[in-house]
Each structure stands twice: as structure tokens, then as C-alpha cells.
Amino acid sequence: MSAPTIDLDAARSALGSACGDVTDAGPDDAVDGVPPALVARPASTAEVAEVLRAADAAGLTVVPRGRGTKMTWGRPPERVDLVVDLSRMDAVVDHAAGDLIVEAQAGAPLAAVQETVAGAGQRFALDDPVGDSSVGGALATNLSGPGRVATGTARDLLIGVTVVRSDGVIAKAGGRVVKNVAGYDIGKLFIGSFGTLAVLTQAVFRLHPLPAARRVVTVGFDRPEEAQRLVQQVIHAQVVPGAIEVDRPAEGQGTVAVLLDGIEAGVAGRTATTLRLLGSDAREDADLPPGWGTFPWAAAAPAERQTALKATFALSGLARVLDVARTASAAAGVRLDLRGSGGAGVLYGAVSADADPGAVGSVVDRLRAECTALGGALVVLDGPPAVKAAVDTWGPVPAIDLMQRVKDRFDPERRLAPGRFVGGI
Amino acid sequence: MTGTHGTTETAGPVPGPVPPEETEATGRADADPAAVAAVTRAVRAALPPDSVIDDHLRLRTYECDGLAHYKVIPSLVVLPETAEQVAAVVRACSEHGVPFVARGSGTGLSGGALPRADGVLIVTSRMRAVREVRREDQRAVVEPGVINLDITKATTGGGYYFAPDPSSQQICSIGGNLAENSGGAHCLKYGFTTNHVLGAEFVTPQGEIVQLGGLAPDAPGYDLLGAVVGSEGTLGVATSVTVRLVRLPEDVRTLLAGFASTDDAGAATSAIIGAGIVPAAIEMMDALAIEAAEAATHCGYPAGAGAVLVIELDGATAEVDHEFAEVERLCGEHGSFELRVAVDPAERALIWKGRKSAFAAVGRISPDYIVQDGVIPRTSLPQVLRAIADLSSSSGVRVANVFHAGDGNLHPLVLFDDAIEGAGKAAEKVSGAILDLCISSGGSITGEHGVGIDKAAYMPRMFSEDDLDTMQLVRCAFDPDNIANPGKVFPTPRLCGEVPGRHRGAHPLVEAGLAEQF
Ligand SMILES: Cc1cc2nc3c(=O)[nH]c(=O)nc-3n(C[C@H](O)[C@H](O)[C@H](O)COP(=O)(O)OP(=O)(O)OC[C@H]3O[C@@H](n4cnc5c(N)ncnc54)[C@H](O)[C@@H]3O)c2cc1C
Numbered sequence: 004m005s006a007p008t009i010d011l012d013a014a015r016s017a018l019g020s021a022c023g024d025v026t027d028a029g030p031d032d033a034v035d036g037v038p039p040a041l042v043a044r045p046a047s048t049a050e051v052a053e054v055l056r057a058a059d060a061a062g063l064t065v066v067p068r069g070r071g072t073k074m075t076w077g078r079p080p081e082r083v084d085l086v087v088d089l090s091r092m093d094a095v096v097d098h099a100a101g102d103l104i105v106e107a108q109a110g111a112p113l114a115a116v117q118e119t120v121a122g123a124g125q126r127f128a129l130d131d132p133v134g135d136s137s138v139g140g141a142l143a144t145n146l147s148g149p150g151r152v153a154t155g156t157a158r159d160l161l162i163g164v165t166v167v168r169s170d171g172v173i174a175k176a177g178g179r180v181v182k183n184v185a186g187y188d189i190g191k192l193f194i195g196s197f198g199t200l201a202v203l204t205q206a207v208f209r210l211h212p213l214p215a216a217r218r219v220v221t222v223g224f225d226r227p228e229e230a231q232r233l234v235q236q237v238i239h240a241q242v243v244p245g246a247i248e249v250d251r252p253a254e255g256q257g258t259v260a261v262l263l264d265g266i267e268a269g270v271a272g273r274t275a276t277t278l279r280l281l282g283s284d285a286r287e288d289a290d291l292p293p294g295w296g297t298f299p300w301a302a303a304a305p306a307e308r309q310t311a312l313k314a315t316f317a318l319s320g321l322a323r324v325l326d327v328a329r330t331a332s333a334a335a336g337v338r339l340d341l342r343g344s345g346g347a348g349v350l351y352g353a354v355s356a357d358a359d360p361g362a363v364g365s366v367v368d369r370l371r372a373e374c375t376a377l378g379g380a381l382v383v384l385d386g387p388p389a390v391k392a393a394v395d396t397w398g399p400v401p402a403i404d405l406m407q408r409v410k411d412r413f414d415p416e417r418r419l420a421p422g423r424f425v426g427g428i
Numbered sequence: 429m430t431g432t433h434g435t436t437e438t439a440g441p442v443p444g445p446v447p448p449e450e451t452e453a454t455g456r457a458d459a460d461p462a463a464v465a466a467v468t469r470a471v472r473a474a475l476p477p478d479s480v481i482d483d484h485l486r487l488r489t490y491e492c493d494g495l496a497h498y499k500v501i502p503s504l505v506v507l508p509e510t511a512e513q514v515a516a517v518v519r520a521c522s523e524h525g526v527p528f529v530a531r532g533s534g535t536g537l538s539g540g541a542l543p544r545a546d547g548v549l550i551v552t553s554r555m556r557a558v559r560e561v562r563r564e565d566q567r568a569v570v571e572p573g574v575i576n577l578d579i580t581k582a583t584t585g586g587g588y589y590f591a592p593d594p595s596s597q598q599i600c601s602i603g604g605n606l607a608e609n610s611g612g613a614h615c616l617k618y619g620f621t622t623n624h625v626l627g628a629e630f631v632t633p634q635g636e637i638v639q640l641g642g643l644a645p646d647a648p649g650y651d652l653l654g655a656v657v658g659s660e661g662t663l664g665v666a667t668s669v670t671v672r673l674v675r676l677p678e679d680v681r682t683l684l685a686g687f688a689s690t691d692d693a694g695a696a697t698s699a700i701i702g703a704g705i706v707p708a709a710i711e712m713m714d715a716l717a718i719e720a721a722e723a724a725t726h727c728g729y730p731a732g733a734g735a736v737l738v739i740e741l742d743g744a745t746a747e748v749d750h751e752f753a754e755v756e757r758l759c760g761e762h763g764s765f766e767l768r769v770a771v772d773p774a775e776r777a778l779i780w781k782g783r784k785s786a787f788a789a790v791g792r793i794s795p796d797y798i799v800q801d802g803v804i805p806r807t808s809l810p811q812v813l814r815a816i817a818d819l820s821s822s823s824g825v826r827v828a829n830v831f832h833a834g835d836g837n838l839h840p841l842v843l844f845d846d847a848i849e850g851a852g853k854a855a856e857k858v859s860g861a862i863l864d865l866c867i868s869s870g871g872s873i874t875g876e877h878g879v880g881i882d883k884a885a886y887m888p889r890m891f892s893e894d895d896l897d898t899m900q901l902v903r904c905a906f907d908p909d910n911i912a913n914p915g916k917v918f919p920t921p922r923l924c925g926e927v928p929g930r931h932r933g934a935h936p937l938v939e940a941g942l943a944e945q946f
Contacts, residue, residue, distance in 0.1 A: 101698060101807040102836075124704055145646060156646070158654055159623050166898075174898035175891070180803045182835040183872040184609045184658050185879055185890055186917065187899040188622065191654025195646070212704030235564060239587065241678040243744055269747030317643040319564035348565075348644050378565075378627075378643030400649040402638040405906065409650055412901040425649045 009084060011040055014061040018043050021053035024091070032086050034066045035079035035423075036305065036388055042086045048165055048173055048204040051087065055202065056171030058085050059418060065169070066420045067198040069110055069137030073144050075308070076385050077197045078396055081422035087202055089139055095119045096205065103210040104162065104179060109139030109203045116208075126213040128154035132298050139203040145195030148296045149246035149262065152346045154211055157194045163207035164190040166200075169414040174201075181209045192409070198420040199428055200413045214264035217245070218274040221292055222285040223256040227325035233259045234321055234345050236280045242273040247346025250294060251325055253338045259345065260292050299342040300353035300385075310363050310386035312352035314343075314370055320377030321345050324370070328352060331369035335362035348379065354386075360393035371398050397425040453881055453915025454500045455527060455546035463524040464503045467548060470520035471506055475513050479554070481505040490549050493534040493541040494596075495882060502529070502543030507554045511629055511637055511667035514550060518665065519635030521548055527911045528633075530661040532573060532601030536608060537799065538880025540660045540916055547911075550665060552603050558582045559668065566673045567626065567643050572603030572666045576610075579671060588673040591618040594876070595784055603666050609658030611876040613709040613783075614740070616834035618674065620876075622657040627670035630656060633663070633907035643670060655902055660878050661913040663906040677742035680708070681752050682776045685737045685759040686730030686766040690714050690829070693735035694809040696762035697833045700739070701806065703758065705751050710834035711738040711783050714813075717790070717828040717841065718782075724789035727782030730766040737764075737833065738783050786830040787841065794826070794843035796852070798859045801877040802866035806836040815865050816840060825851075825858045837875035838866070864889070879917045887919055897922060 018025045024044040032042050041063075045051045058065050063084035068074060070090055089110035096106040100123040107116050113131040116138065120127050129141055130148025140146075147156040154160070163177035176189040193203055224230045230249055237247055237259075245264040251257035259281070263273045278285050300309040316324050325341065328350075332339035337358035343350035352370075354363050363386070371381035383396035400406070403426040410417075410428045422428075472480055481487060482504050491499040503526075508514045521528045527547035534541050543549045552573035560569040563586045568579055576597040579590035593612035594600055600610070606628065611620045618624075627641035640653040647653075656663050687693040693712050700707065713721065713736050718729050729736050739755055741748050756767055770776035790797050804812045813829065820827045828841040840862050844855035863873050863886055873879070873886045887896060896918060904924035906912070914921060 099805065099807065101702065102805040103701065104805075147646075151645075155619075155623060158651060159619060168898065172894050172898070174895050176895065176899065178872055178890075179870050180805055180836060180872055180875075182611060182615065182620070182803050182832070182837045182875040184620075184876060185872045185874050185883075186887060186896070187655055187902055188609070188658050189655055189899055189902060191622075191651045192902070194651055194654070195648075196650055200650070212706060215704075238566065239563075239675065241675060241744060243677075243747075265747055266750055268750045269744050272746040273744050313646075315644040315646050317562070317565040317567070319562070349646065374644070380644065380646075380648050382648050397648055401647075402640055402652060403649065404636075405632065405638055405652060406650045408905040409652070409902060412905045 017057040021057040022050045034083045035075040037079050037083050039083040039086045044088045044091050046091045051167045051204050052171045052173050067202045069140030072133050077423040080420050106207045107138050111138050124213050125210045128211050143198050149248050153245045158191050160208045161190050165205040167202045169418040197424045199424045216267040216270045217264035219288045220277045221260040222281045227322035231322035242277050249345030251341045253340050298351050299340040307356045308387045309356045310354035310390050311384040313382045314350045314374050315379035316348050316374050316377035318348050327373040331366045335365045337362050360390045363390050364394045400425045455544040457545040459546035463526050466524045467520045467526045474516035479507045493536045495539040498539045498542050500543045500545050502549040504548045507551050509554045515631045515635050515637050518631050522634050527914050529913045530665045532604030533599050535596045535600045537877040538882040540880035569670050574602050587676050591674045592621045602669050607661045608878045617706050617708045624672045628666045629668035631665045633912040679745040679748040680742045682740045682770040684768040684779045685764040686733035687735045689734040690813050691810050692763040693737050696759050699758045708742045709740040712833035714829040717830045720789040720793045721782040721786050723792040725781050725785050790841045796844050796846045798842040800840045800859050801874050802838050803875040804836045804869045804871040808869040884919045
């Protein structure tokens with residue numbers, strides 16, 4: 004595909020009349036190494052619509068950006084002319100405490116939303132393992148953390164969205180009530196879509212009560228089967244865990260950590276039960292263990308970037324995933340640390356930054372085969388450029404033709420983040 | 429019959445201005461006999477003989493779903509036993525441009541499974557196997573015709589159950605639940621079908637069999653399953669469903685509280701939610717609904733109550749104990765004059781009996797009625813109930829209120845006597861006005877019964893043309909020829925046409941310069 008030539012000056016002036024804040028892009032605006040020409044910072048959904056209409060008319064390729072913390076996730080886009088930066092749209096628009104809902108603009112930091120609702124004793128249950136994520140970015144990457152065992156993920160919390168399509172049309176779906184079956188639930192389509200279907204501008208979420216008390220029960224394990232046995236013991240009990248995390252660094256003991264939260268009277272009893280279940284080595288803590296709710300990798304410049312993996316699997320496959328991760332990484336001679344919601348069938352992995360791309364590829368292949376056999380998938384979320392170039396990061400995806408058809412309908416000209424998503428979408 | 433909404437339970441057919449057989453939404457039996465004949469031939473070749481029904485008398489058995497006053501006789505009914513057979517039927521339909529409608533148990537209340545006169549009805553009643561119960565994975569894999577309650581029956585022995593519990597759970601199918609995103613009394617705490625379906629094997633309107641989601645969460649790619657759940661059979665046919673199993677709670681406690689008015693009961697509901705308590709269910713009934721339930725089931729609800737709340741708490745015993753005391757206190761503070769706590773399963777069942785039989789019980793106090801389904805933000809409950817009362821007194825149409833108070837899902841029962849000239853019309857008008865109240869309070873035209881054929885005309889009141897157009901982009905992606913349950917959900921179909929400038933995404937290898945695309 005030959006790159007269409009673009010009249011940048013004309014585009015700049017068209018965008019300028021659509022939105023007050025349009026600048027030339029700098030080196031920090033690159034999207035996973037791909038440099039854009041321009042950055043627009045619209046202040047409202049209407050301005051986003053104007054910007055996308057102007058971009059459409061000028062034939063610009065667009066990548067949306069929230070607070071810029073996950074711009075290297077996915078594959079590098081084929082090209083980027085314009086970054087649509089939503090950081091000015093950072094308002095928590097409405098917190099209807101009595102209805103247990105909150106509405107926020109896409110650029111609002113998750114932490115700001117959480118803080119707002121906490122004032123009323125409520126909890127916005129979308130965890131932020133990255134830190135400083137925006138609402139829009141968290142949705143577009145389907146971010147989740149330990150709380151998913153109890154409160155689910157973005158798809159369970161999102162009840163309404165406003166988006167702008169690549170042709171500049173503003174559309175809403177869902178609404179402001181939790182129970183609602185009018186029309187297609189298309190909000191779910193944008194979750195985890197990496198900005199390839201539309202630009203999210205506003206979202207409504209359901210809220211939960213903020214737990215008054217919490218306790219963590221942790222226990223070490225050496226062998227994968229032990230970890231699985233511990234996790235199974237907890238899920239089949241009636242202790243209603245708030246999280247079940249499994250942490251297994253490349254060497255040494257691993258840890259299973261169970262969060263019990265709620266009212267004090269209940270937490271005490273459920274903690275006692277969990278301690279009994281997990282055996283005499285289990286310990287009770289008031290504080291969350293180190294690393295809780297963060298990914299096993301660290302933010303870093305491209306050259307020092309670790310390879311970030313996400314493994315999903317049927318719950319009973321935990322031991323096999325832990326086992327294959329260790330044997331495959333040992334065979335390939337790379338370091339692989341794992342951490343995640345073992346009680347939900349999700350583990351994240353970090354492969355050392357200096358690993359040879361071919362070696363990373365062999366670990367990915369073996370883990371992918373295992374996860375697929377266990378009803379899940381293995382995705383390379385992020386990694387150094389050499390690894391991304393060498394590895395099939397998304398892997399094969401069932402129903403890809405149907406996904407491609409959805410993309411074709413929403414964004415027939417492939418203006419939005421082309422190439423960043425599964426199957427080259 | 430345009431303009432009617434909700435279930436009308438009547439002794440005989442309700443006469444309407446336009447018989448549905450002649451509307452665009454339901455097709456004409458004589459639209460394209462050659463195409464139907466071709467599909468019939470293809471289907472006979474692919475399915476066992478007794479799985480294909482085309483004699484008029486037997487076709488009539490399928491002429492309606494739970495919204496019984498819409499009736500359309502399909503051209504052909506098929507009872508496939510496997511996904512491959514479903515796919516063969518759909519491929520034949522696709523090839524000949526013949527519409528198809530999926531049907532589970534036919535209990536839907538919005539006419540979603542109303543057949544097409546010019547089309548095929550695909551009934552899943554021979555796909556009723558619970559294929560796998562995977563306790564270690566907290567999942568079950570079931571065929572689409574499996575009855576909702578049968579999933580729970582197959583899993584309670586192991587300490588698990590399927591959480592979505594529509595009142596129709598003894599007869600409705602999981603395929604229907606998936607298509608309607610059904611809820612139940614306990615969805616306040618546990619969520620709807622969409623939160624409990626992790627995967628589906630699915631036949632697209634072009635006859636491909638695809639797997640969406642699976643045993644594990646967060647499948648990479650677009651969440652097509654999320655769009656399919658609640659799409660009312662307009663995107664294809666589910667042929668297998670992977671569901672989440674939920675651990676049975678340690679304790680369940682049920683309470684019945686009588687109040688002088690719905691205002692008091694509403695205030696108690698708000699206070700409970702405001703205290704950070706999430707009951708498994710909070711249901712409300714007003715005086716008229718109580719009267720009906722009492723007449724039908726002798727459930728012993730408090731005499732003279734203007735409203736009752738049925739509140740259920742579940743979870744770990746210590747929590748339930750504590751929260752139960754809180755709930756009792758809050759009900760008392762908000763004017764509850766009688767509190768009854770179920771001490772055993774029999775008493776619990778009796779409390780629920782009054783609530784669960786409320787729809788049917790209304791038949792005791794009115795010959796005909798419409799069951800409405802709308803949603804309001806919980807905090808608007810007092811205003812909206814007052815507005816409904818005003819509507820009722822100004823029109824002289826009686827309205828009994830039964831609803832899921834915890835999540836603001838109203839089920840007003842609009843009572844009328846069809847023997848009285850104009851009464852049906854007046855009831856329809858009130859029923860429609862209630863939906864307008866829901867929309868203007870920031871709610872929804874349906875919380876669980878779906879849009880179907882019944883409320884398609886209301887969609888533009890809730891969504892803009894652009895919103896509906898955007899939903900239809902999904903429809904066009906799945907079903908460009910508009911043959912999957914056409915006429916449902918959307919007031920006007922979008923002409924899908926060709927995708928302008930369509931080209932496939934570049935494969936990573938193309939990007940890397942390792943392969944040439946054009
Ligand atoms: C007495 C009574 C009480 C009810 N209570 C509730 C309640 O509490 N909560 C609630 O949510 N609903 C309730 N309902 C409504 C109804 O039971 C639900 O909508 C139920 O999910 C429908 O299931 P079904 O198998 O009967 O589906 P059907 O009526 O056969 O079909 C419903 C829709 O699903 C589609 N469909 C069916 N099977 C498939 C499939 N395999 N693939 C794709 N599409 C399919 C059909 O095309 C149709 O659009 C009640 C109904 C009655 C009669």
C-alpha cells in the first residue's frame with residue numbers, strides 16, 4: 004500500500020478551525036515509534052467530532068491518546084498523521100451517588116474518578132495497574148486488576164458510552180441506568196479495541212460500595228500444583244474473595260494472596276476461614292503485599308523495555324501455565340516473572356529486556372500453545388521494537404473475519420490506528 | 429398492531445388496526461414462494477425428516493411467543509439437533525434471501541421470536557444437552573435450548589448455580605436468555621446474562637460457525653460476544669453457550685416489610701443502598717398488586733399495606749447477619765409497620781410466591797392487562813410513581829405496580845377490560861406514556877423484556893438517528909442481507925450496501941515487508 008500524500012498545511016488549517024489547540028507533533032508524541040505530524044487537543048465531544056471530520060476530509064490517519072501511558076501497547080500503527088489527545092477532556096461529569104453511577108470524560112484519570120466517588124463511600128471498581136491511566140485508555144486496552152475476581156472488568160462496569168466515529172458522527176449507546184436492554188450493547192465493542200473503531204469521549208459506569216475493612220491472607224508455594232490447589236480451595240469455599248492473586252517471580256517461592264473485604268464483622272470471619280483453608284503457613288496482613296495490583300514489568304524507554312505478556316486460561320489450567328512458563332523460559336534462557344489474577348484465569352508475564360527476540364518468540368509460542376489448549380490466549384501487549392518485529396504479538400484470533408467486517412463498517416477507510424490491533428486491523 | 433406494548437393477556441385476540449401479517453416487519457407469506465421452496469428442499473436434504481415442519485396445522489403451533497396477541501405463521505419450522513444443521517439451514521436461507529428467526533422456548537415478552545410469514549423459524553428445542561459441567565473452571569457448556577433452571581439443577585450438587593434467574597426460568601432457554609440479555613430478581617447483585625456468558629458457538633447469518641469468547645476471559649479482538657448478547661436474534665444463532673457458574677452463598681435471608689405508601693418503601697430502598705448494602709434483591713409491590721397477589725395466592729402480605737418490599741440478602745453468614753439487622757433498622761426508620769422474616773425455606777418460598785405470581789395474579793382483578801417494562805434511575809422512583817398515579821387518575825385506567833426497586837426496573841401492569849369500547853386504546857395510551865416517563869427521567873424503554881417487534885417504534889425516542897445508525901453498522905457487519913430476524917429491534921432497517929473503499933487490514937508480515945498485499 005503506497006502512502007497517500009497529504010497536504011499538511013491544508014490539514015493544519017482545517018484542524019485549526021475545528022479545534023483551538025492544534026500543534027506540530029514532537030518526539031514524545033510518537034506512537035510506538037511511529038511519528039505523527041500533528042496533535043489536536045479537543046475540549047469537548049463536539050470538538051472531537053469536528054477534528055475527526057476534518058481529518059477524514061484531509062485523509063489523515065488518527066490515533067487517539069488519553070494520558071499516553073500505553074501508547075506502545077499493541078502493534079505499531081502503519082502510520083499516524085494526527086494524534087487526538089483527550090487529556091483536556093478530564094472532567095468527572097456527574098456522580099449520581101444515590102443511583103450508584105458516575106459519568107466521566109475519556110481523558111479523566113481513573114484515580115480522579117475513584118477519588119470523587121470515594122467521597123460518598125463508593126468505589127469505581129476499575130483498577131489501574133499501570134498508574135495514571137485515563138478512562139478512555141483503560142477502556143481501549145481493557146485494563147483490569149486484582150478486583151476483577153469480585154467486580155468483573157470494564158465490560159461489567161460500563162453502562163453507557165459516547166463515541167465519535169471516524170467519519171465524525173457522534174453516537175451514544177447504553178445509558179445512565181444499570182439495567183437496560185434497549186438496542187445493541189455496542190459499548191462492549193469499544194472495550195479492548197485499541198482505538199481502532201471509534202474515539203471514546205465519555206463513559207458512564209456503575210459503582211460499588213467502598214468496603215469498610217480489608218485483610219489479605221498470603222501463603223507461599225513452590226510447585227505449580229500447590230498454587231492451583233490453594234486457588235481451587237479458595238474459589239470453592241464460601242469466603243467471597245475480593246481478589247485472588249498469584250505472584251511467581253522467575254526464581255524463588257511464589258505467593259498466593261487472597262483479599263477479603265467488606266464490613267469488619269464479615270471480614271474477620273472470612274479471614275479466619277481462609278487462613279484455615281490455606282494451611283499453617285498462611286499469614287494474615289492488614290496491608291496489601293508489595294507489587295499488589297501492578298504489572299510485573301516496569302515502565303522503561305524502548306531499549307530497556309521488557310516484553311509484556313498476558314496469558315488467559317481456564318481456571319483449572321493455572322498449574323500448567325505456571326509450569327510451562329518456567330520450563331519454556333528456562334529452556335530459552337530468559338527471565339520470566341509472572342503475576343496476576345490466578346483466581347480469574349489471567350496472568351501477566353514480564354520477559355527481561357535483554358532477551359534475544361528469537362528466545363522470546365519461543366517462550367511466546369510454547370505459552371500460547373498451552374493457553375490456547377486451555378481455552379484462552381497469549382498476547383504480547385508490549386515489548387522492545389526488535390521483539391515486536393519478530394513475534395506474532397496478537398497471535399491467531401478466532402472469528403477474525405467477522406471482526407474485520409465490523410472494522411470495515413465502522414472505519415472503511417482505515418483511518419483509526421491502522422495495524423495496531425489483531426490480524427492487522 | 430402498532431402502538432401496543434407489553435404483554436396483553438386476554439381471553440381472545442385483541443383487534444388491532446393492522447394485522448401483523450401485512451406489515452413490513454413480519455413479511456408476506458406469498459413474498460417469494462420459489463425461494464421458500466428452494467430452502468425447504470435444501471433443509472430436507474440436511475436434516476432428519478421429522479425435524480422439518482411445513483404443514484399448516486403444525487406451523488400454527490409456533491405462531492407467537494409470550495406476547496401472544498402478535499401472531500404470524502411461518503413458512504417453515506425446523507428443529508435442528510446440531511450446530512451443523514443450524515448452519516445448513518442458515519446457509520440455505522442466505523443463499524435464497526429468505527429470512528429466519530431463532531426461537532428458544534417462546535416465552536419472550538416483546539415478540540422477539542415472532543415468526544416471519546416469508547421465513548423459517550429455527551427452534552432450538554432439540555438442542556437441550558448440558559454438554560459439560562466444569563466445576564474446577566466454574567463454567568458449564570450447554571446447548572442453546574437448555575432450560576435456564578436446568579443449568580442450576582445440574583450444578584447445585586457441586587455447590588454452584590447459574591445466577592441469572594428470570595421469573596420464567598423453569599421454561600425459558602439459555603439461547604433466549606443470551607439473545608435478550610435476561611435479568612431476574614437477583615440481578616441487582618449478580619448482574620445480567622451478559623455478565624455470566626463467557627463464550628458462544630455462533631452461526632452467522634451467512635452460515636459460518638464461529639467461536640466467540642470461551643472458557644477463559646478477555647479473548648483478544650473485538651468483544652463480539654458482548655454485542656451478540658442482547659441482540660435479540662438479529663445477529664445470528666447461538667448453538668452452544670459457555671456460562672459462568674457462581675458459588676452458592678453460605679446464607680440467604682429473606683424479609684417482607686409492609687409500608688403505608690410507595691414513597692416510604694422507596695425511601696427505605698434508597699436508605700439501604702445508601703448504607704452501602706447490596707441486597708441480592710429488593711422487590712416492591714403497590715397496594716393494587718398486593719390485592720391481586722393476595723386474591724390469587726393467599727400469600728399473607730400485611731393487611732392495609734400501601735406497599736411491600738421483599739428484600740433478600742445473601743453471602744457469608746456474618747455479613748448477612750449484620751446487614752440484615754441494618755436492613756431491619758432502616759425499614760423501621762422509614763415507616764415499616766410490619767416486618768416478617770422467613771425462618772425456613774417454606775416461609776421464604778411463600779414470601780416470593782406473592783411476588784412471583786404477581787403478573788398472573790392481576791388476572792384476578794382485571795380481565796385484561798398490559799405488562800410494561802421500563803427503567804428509571806432509582807432516585808426518581810418517588811416522582812415517577814407519583815406521575816404514574818396521576819396518569820392513572822386522569823385517564824381512569826388502573827395501574828398496578830410491581831418492580832425491581834433496587835435497580836429501578838418498573839413493571840407497571842396496566843389494567844383494562846377489552847369488552848369495553850375504547851378501553852384497550854386507553855390502556856395502550858397510558859402504557860406508552862409510562863415509557864415516556866422512563867425516557868424523560870433518564871432511564872430506558874426496556875430493562876429485560878427487550879425491544880423485539882413491540883418497542884421498535886420507541887427506539888427513536890431513546891436514541892438519535894446516528895445512535896441507531898451506529899448500532900446498525902454492527903448489524904450490517906454480521907448480516908448485510910438483513911435476513912436474521914428482520915423487523916425486530918430497529919424501526920427502520922439500514923441498507924447495508926457495499927462498504928466504500930473496503931480493503932483488508934495488512935497482515936503483520938505485509939507490514940514487515942515480508943509479503944506483498946496488492
Ligand atoms: C411469565 C414470564 C416471566 C418472565 N420473567 C422474566 C424476567 O424476570 N426477566 C427477564 O429478563 N425476562 C423475563 N421473561 C421474558 C422471557 O422469559 C425471557 O426474555 C427469556 O430469556 C426468553 O427465552 P426463550 O427461550 O423463551 O426465548 P424466545 O422467546 O424463544 O426468544 C427470545 C429471543 O431470543 C432469540 N433467540 C432464541 N434462541 C436463540 C438462539 N439460540 N440464538 C439467537 N437468538 C435466539 C429469538 O429470536 C428472540 O428474539 C418472562 C416471560 C414470562 C412469560
